[in-house]
Amino acid sequence: MARLERLLWALGAAAIVALGLLIAVNVLLREVFASQLPDSVVMVRELMVAAILLPLAAATAARAHIAVEFITDHLSPRARSRLIVMGSVVGLLGLAPLLWAGGRELIANISDGAFFYGDLNLPRWPGRALFVIGVGACMIRLALLIWQDIRTLRAGGVVEAAPPEKAE
């Protein structure tokens, strides 16, 4: 799983590089040659799905999701650990409808052969597929975290949260 996460993270980083270059080249072409790359807006939008959702599992593994810690900081480390596990369970439940709806949308787009109107008539399914992969990987990571954290708690340990710099 860690290897898959690293791969998805790297693909997300590559997507940011690609979308930055795509927009910059487009501006250059527009200002210098009064032209532009075909369907660049659609390509940037599809790359955004990769950039945001593929690293979701890695962000979850790094416990980078922003939470309000003011009240729970006054609790014992064990009680705090239990709440961290509960947060992961809520996350798993919150993401499940997204995965299910994303999967339905992906299947519908593939079977309909849906595409974006434009110069290249790019297919719609890759963005949906990236969405399903990103959310699915995140759910697997959340499930693994829940399992690991419960084991830690049972062994008498405490679960550590992310440092504040991760926020915003």
Add this chain to the structure above:
Amino acid sequence: MIDPATLGLIAFAAVLVLLALRVPIAFALASVATVAAFTIFATRTGTFMPERAIRATASLVFNNAFELVHSYDLSMIPLFVALGHIAYRAEITTRIYDAAKVWLTGLRGGVAMASVVGCGGFSAITGSSIACASTMGRICVPEMLRMGYDPRLATSSVAAGGTLGSLIPPSVLFIIYGIFTETSINALFMAGVLPGLLTLAGFVLVIAVWTWRDPAIAPAGAAKVSTRDRWRAAGMAWPALLLFLIIVGGIYGGIFTATEAAAISVVATTIIGFAQRRLTWAGLWESMKETCIQTTAIFLIAMGAKIFVSFIALTGVAPSIVEWVTDLDPSVVVLMLAIAAIYLLLGMFLDPIGIMVLTLPLTVPLVESYGLNIIWFGVVVIKLLEIGLITPPVGLNVFVIAGVVGRDAPIDRIFAGIARFLSVDVIVLALIMAFPVISLLLPMGMR
């Protein structure tokens, strides 16, 4: 059957309970909104019909989440976050601080003033208050402590200076405000410039007055630096000035959109970093990976919030609250003071993004019903959130600085120093609220 407006209020309460129990903001918003939307769809006809509700809820959840990430305009968020990371690794952000230090070194408290100016410059490149406080805290605070600055001044100047990242463009908070209020992000960026500079000037003034009244708090100014050295130091900061011109000048002049300015700045920073041999391929790659994690965390909250806001729109709770407030008929001043009090109170406990996504669905319709300008209101909200970053007991920036400094400056000493900077924040807030022209002057002049 539950009345949708009541269900909306129950959902708000449920989110607050989950947040208090340390459930990540994104998960709390998405899960509550999904369950509540399902309840509304399932009971709409008066009888419980779960089959139809499943499809409707799935559409609501997926469309809102997917449309948010599948956005061209919002690609500016990962790009601006990347810009901050790359500029830091290319040592562009620290040059502003270095230059300010040379210029202000002759003054008592000059390094503290330089820290605030450095924070302002850093903010003009990054857009994140916490990143600004974290980075500048690592550079400036240890140096000031080594020079004999009182820990209260050394830490509070950077914690307060770090908040400038929210007002001075590019600002992640303005982008999120723009998404949820469907306001021009270009105009919001421009609206933040003058209030941001006003705050920066106020912070420098605080340090000047503080060190004048209590000279023991900072060492005397160092020997004067020659004019030539000053200009040489200023010249070293040219990449930061260039980036500021690309972002602010490009948007103001109508040459670029904010998204394009972000992409051009990232490419320019990378080229400058490599040309000056300060950026490596490994450094660039690490910057992109750090960008991914930070951006994903921001977007996940925005996705949860988008789903929650759509659910709130279904309930009709916002119009009910607008109607209730309209019946009370408070004056604009009372309304704005009440809103400010709520934001300041929430700012003591919640993080800025969480506050925005929870409150905007209710406050924006209210403010609009009074015919107030939404861009001006955006500046007021961001200023209030800025204040929340340094108010006890949570004050995220203060905790970030405390984490950086360690035992040299405990939290209570940092908060003791913050009080003076807070007074400037309150004055600037009052000015922004009383004179909307401070915020609206630049957006009005945009092409």
